[in-house]
Amino acid sequence: MTLLTFRFAPSPNGALHLGHAYSALLNRELARQAGGRLLLRIEDIDIARSTPPFEAAILRDLEWLGIEWETPVRRQSEHFADYHAALDRLIAQGVVYPAFLSRGDIRAVIADSGRAATWPRDPDGAPLYPTGERELSTRERRRRVDDGQPFAWRLNVDAAREQAGKDLAWEEFTDETLSTVRQVEARPQDWGDVIVARRDIPTSYHLAVVVDDALQGVSHVVRGKDLYLATSVQRLLQQLLGLPRPRYLHHRLILGPDGRKLSKSLRDTGLAALRESGMAPAGVKALVGL
Known part of the structure; x- marks a missing residue:
């Protein structure tokens, strides 16, 4: 057992x-x-x-x-090697891309769009990352990387959802007795093209936590309600990487x-x-x- x-x-x-x-x-x-x-x-x-x-x-x-x-x-x-291996799998699947925009660049793109007041925002209130770099050619991406332009790896959430399929629900316990679960439909699209590996390290919180939970055999993730919405992104990564899905309880905050x-x-x-x-x-x- x-x-x-x-x-x-x-x-x-x-x-x-x-x-x-x-x-x-x-x-x-x-x-x-x-x-x-x-x-x-x-x-x-x-x-x-x-x-x-x-x-x-x-x-x-x-x-x-x-x-x-x-x-x-x-x-x-x-354990950066574990996360780098997972990142390489996402790169091979074609669901991530190098993203070169700095925070200042992001603000400029939004301002130039004429849609600053209506630009979509994630559940934390931050503006979603502009998606124009998804369309860069492989040659242009390689040129920028070879030129030493700093970049982060971002998830193409639309391509990732298409590849992952429709089964993106997770099981959430309804209270702290763990007696009943309900199905929660993941909405990773609400977060846009999130970072999966940063400029200075080969991972992000989202990627590291799903790899760790899988490698450690975690069956029950019990954490605060402030991380409830982030579970959508992690559930998508689990599906893409073929990792087990734990059950979740997002407990009350003190x-x-x-x-x-x-x-x-x-x-x-x-x-x-x-x-x-x-x-x-x-x-x-x-x-x-x-």
Whole structure:
């Protein structure tokens, strides 16, 4: 019998806060109830912002909470070859293209279009990437690359959807008891031609996470509601790469006193500060409603 496998996957670019604690504790509890596995993955592809001290702090916070995980820990920065292999498959399938526009270039294209007020935007509110480069010839793309023009690999979402077929739904649990699932139809087109590999590293969050989940045998992805809509892009990549599809639960978010989502960048109360103030792990569980 295959064990159910859960994972907690923080990024070491800041201190863990109560929202992270809730997600880690919930994954731990669901894995325990299922008699399954809990993995820890360090998502450090952002090598400019991820640091060993932040990773060490994450491990201390999780140990303080009493969370145990299987070893070894998977660090994304140690597995760029896996992501590069997946990217090569997408290139061979003809569903990605080198995209040369900078942020300033994108703004200029939108302004010149005369449609700035009506330009389509993704679920996060960012303007969709202009699709003109899809039509560049192979010769022109090669010339630009050989000239040293910086580029990222972007997904041609229309070509990708056509190649992937119609079966792009995923199974979403309706509550945290994991007793009922519903089918959710993926809408990757809402995100436009997303980046699948950046200029400085051979991957992106979307590509790395689906490769990692497949290689680690993750059966249940339990994470915050803020990533619910992004699942559409990941489901498309799973289909293109022939990867297994996990089941998903996008749990409630822990909000601050002003009703906003907790954030590392806004320096919301971190677990280390709570620990240093004398709070016990049981107090953290009470704060997040467990």
